[in-house]
Amino acid sequence: MTNTDSSSSQNNKQLRVLISGASIAGPALALWLGRYGYDVTVVERAAELRTGGSAVDYRGRVHRTVLERMGVLDQLRAHATDMGEQVLVDAEGWELLRLPASFMSGELEVNRGDLARVLYEASLPHARYVFGDSVRSLAEHADGVTATFESGESQEFDLVVGADGMHSMTRRLVFGEEREFRRDSGYFVSTFSAPNDLGLRDSGVLWNVPGRMVGLSNTLGKDGAMLVFHSPGLAYDYRDQEQQQRLVREHFQGLGWQVPAVLDAMDRAEDFYFDSISQIVMDRWSSGRVVLLGxxxxxPAPGGMGNGLAVVGAYILAGELARHSGDHRAAFARYEELMRPYVKTCQKQGSNAGPFLAPPTAKKLKQRNRIYKLLCGRLLSGFFDRLTTKGAEAVELPDYGRELPEMQDGPHPLTVG
Ligand SMILES: Cc1cc2nc3c(=O)[nH]c(=O)nc-3n(C[C@H](O)[C@H](O)[C@H](O)COP(=O)(O)OP(=O)(O)OC[C@H]3O[C@@H](n4cnc5c(N)ncnc54)[C@H](O)[C@@H]3O)c2cc1C
Structure with missing residues (x-):
């Protein structure tokens, strides 16, 4: 492990926390734990911060409050995409209807890469980051956890947090194989930079044929594509980008509209992202001194507000650890208690993402378009917004700042619970 930043002091009395994963959940947690005085190390498998992915949105009072308390709300507003309408077109590219901005982009939409960078930079004074390494084994003992890394180094920590995404290594090492927890929808999503000839500016176009969707967008001067396809039972290796690009090509080959140009752009893209649209369902998120986040x-799958859950979860996990003076058993139990109903609501919202984005048959595609038409109509306009905002607010948010004012400015040494 080679440290790229070290600004928090080494102090035996400080709880030493290892966070695996530097995307959204990891840096958000590092920021809070660092503020509360923990000694935080974040290890990220990629060689540098990953800035790919499509735009993500925040909505409602809970998201706003947490981002504000983190001190990043204004910065994120400065990166807002200001995405306008998205036009739904038929297979030949003719306009069917226009989806209002709030429908797809929520209250505050930012490109995922901008979000990752803002959170990373805000957490830098509070944590040391190690890129290009990964946990290989975790051995818990009475006083802590020994983490051994791919680099061969070993280090002692009091707590370990797995914020390493859907294919979490931390989860595999401590809780079991991914297949025990992953619920696949049979859909897959890919995003990458792709220029368009449509003259889009702060707007997007969504094109479908049964079981497939291509979304093209332009935000903040950047062109991007999002491809979704239905292929139940398809096996893929989440680390093999060449194989993933081959799969995308196979599923879109021979289609018309802008598809050939998009596939050409995929081969050149440096920010290719691919994954299955799946949910992780677990009946516990902690085991001893190890806990999972995000x-x-x-x-929750797209539409389930994974980014909102990640920052709210980080706020609550850190707040409960501080509130319980580092007693991880009590803190993890309360974290689960507060987050479980919230996650359930969001996962319900995300459970239909694939069929909604790319209905599998011509009949279902027609039905989906009729629903879109209704939702955009005068009578139901605002209904979808209210529904998703209600989901985003479905958590009781403790005010840790009021309870723990002395800990807001850190560092504040905490002893092992
Ligand atoms: C580059 C990228 C692009 C994305 N694009 C989209 C998108 O377009 N649409 C969408 O719905 N979701 C996308 N996601 C997922 C989205 O970011 C998450 O659903 C959400 O933000 C929750 O974030 P998270 O931090 O919990 O997990 P993730 O964002 O998945 O982050 C997990 C992090 O852990 C790292 N990691 C993985 N394994 C290890 C390991 N063994 N050791 C150390 N680090 C490890 C990963 O490199 C990653 O940085 C993307 C994720 C990434 C990383």
């Missing part, structure tokens, strides 16, 4: 614990 997609590693509860991946």
């Amino acid at each position: 997609d590693a614990a509860w991946a």
Whole structure:
């Protein structure tokens, strides 16, 4: 492990926390734990911060409050995509209807890469980051956890947090194989930079044929594509990008509209992302001194507000650890108690993402388009917004700042619970 930043002091009395994964959940937690005075190390498998992915959105009072308390709300607003309408077109590219901005983009939409960078930079004064390494084994003993890394190094920690996404290594090492927890929808999503000839500006176009969707968008001067396809039972290796690109090509080959140009762009893209649209369902998120956060614990699928869950989860996990003076058993139990109903609501919202984005048959595609038409109509306009905002607010948010004012400015040494 080679440290790229070290600004928190080494102090035996400070709880030493290892966070695996530097995307959204990991840096959000590092920021809070660092503020509360923990000694935080974040290890990320990628060689550098990963800035790919499509735009993500936040909505409602809970998201707003947490981002504000983190001190990143204004910065994120400065990165807002200001995405306008998205036009739904038929297989030949003719306009069917226009989806209002809030329908797809929520209250505050930012490109995932901007979000990751803002959270990473905000957490830098509070944590040391190690890129290009990964946990290989975790051995818990009476006083802590010995983590051994791919680099061969071993280090002692008091707590370990798996914020390493849907294919979490931490989960595999401590809780069991991914197949025990992953619920596949039979859908897959890919995103990458792809120029378009449509003259889009702060807007997007969604194109479908049964079982497939191509979304093209332009935000903040950046062109991007999102491809979704239905292929139940398809096996893939989440680490093999060449194989993933081959799979995307196979499923879109021979289609018309802008598809050939999009596939050409995929081969050149440096920010290719691919994954299955799946959910992670677990009946517990902690075991001893190890706890899971974000997609590693509860991946909700697109539409399930995974980014909101990640930052709210980080806020609550850190707040409960501080409130319980580092007693991880009590803190993890309360974290689960507060987050479980929230995750359940969001996972319900995300459970239909694939069929909604790319209905599998011509009949279902027609039905979906009729629903879109209704939702965009005068009578139901606002209904979808209210529904998703209600989901985003379905958690009782403790005010740790009021309870623990002395800990907001850290560092504040905490002893092992
Ligand atoms: C590059 C990228 C692009 C994405 N694009 C989209 C998208 O377009 N649409 C969508 O719905 N979701 C996308 N996601 C997922 C989305 O970010 C999450 O659903 C959500 O933000 C919750 O974030 P998370 O931090 O819990 O997990 P994730 O964002 O999945 O982050 C997990 C992090 O852990 C790292 N990691 C994995 N294994 C290890 C290991 N063994 N050791 C150390 N680090 C490890 C990963 O590299 C990653 O940085 C993307 C994720 C990434 C990383």
